Amino acid sequence: MKELTRQQYIENICNYEKLYLIIVEGEKIFLRADIEDAENLRIEMLHAELNPALKFLDAEQAGRENYCGKIYFIEYENSEIAAKNILTDFLELAGDAIFILYENDDLKNFLKNYPDKYIFLRM
Numbered sequence: 727m728k729e730l731t732r733q734q735y736i737e738n739i740c741n742y743e744k745l746y747l748i749i750v751e752g753e754k755i756f757l758r759a760d761i762e763d764a765e766n767l768r769i770e771m772l773h774a775e776l777n778p779a780l781k782f783l784d785a786e787q788a789g790r791e792n793y794c795g796k797i798y799f800i801e802y803e804n805s806e807i808a809a810k811n812i813l814t815d816f817l818e819l820a821g822d823a824i825f826i827l828y829e830n831d832d833l834k835n836f837l838k839n840y841p842d843k844y845i846f847l848r849m
Contacts, residue, residue, distance in 0.1 A: 727835065728827045732817070735825035735848055742767060742812065744849040746786070747819055748776070750840050755833050757789055758844070759819050767808035769800040769816055778833040782847070785833055820844035 730738075739745065742761040749756050755776045762770050774789035776782075800815055802808035823844035836845065 727829065727831060730825040730827055730848070732825055735827075735846060736813065736817075738827070739813070739848065745816065746782075746847040746849070747816070747823070748836070748845050748847060749820075750836050750843050750845070752842070753837060754778075755785075755836055757786055759816065761812060761816055766802065766805050767812045768802065769812065769819075771798040771800070771819070772796075776833055778837055780833065781830045782828065782833055782849070783830050817846070820846070 743763050745761050746757060747759040749758050755778050757772060757774045757776055759769055759771045762768050772790075772793060773795055774786075774793040776785040776789045778785070780788065800812075802811065823846050824840055825846050826848070828847045828849055830849065
């Protein structure tokens with residue numbers, strides 16, 4: 727896990743599907759948003775709880791499987807508009823956030839190092 731500046735985070739993006747926004751709230755961690763690139767780029771927004779004892783990708787999968795809430799999407803008219811706006815829109819979801827280059831490690835370090843923070847992860 728390595729903290730980045732916002733600019734470093736942006737400059738080193740090579741795959742939108744490896745970008746995530748999480749939030750640490752008290753003793754819990756939630757997946758708040760990510761970017762999907764299936765047919766068209768779009769932002770998926772949710773509030774899925776992640777198990778901090780698991781590695782991120784395992785926690786994300788389990789959190790999605792157990793999620794019962796609503797999922798919202800920010801979608802675009804076409805791929806050109808999406809490519810132009812998606813990163814700006816994604817980063818605007820949390821103005822005062824930490825930017826992290828993250829390996830598929832356990833999430834528990836976020837609980838002690840980043841309490842009550844929004845965190846943009848780049849895998």
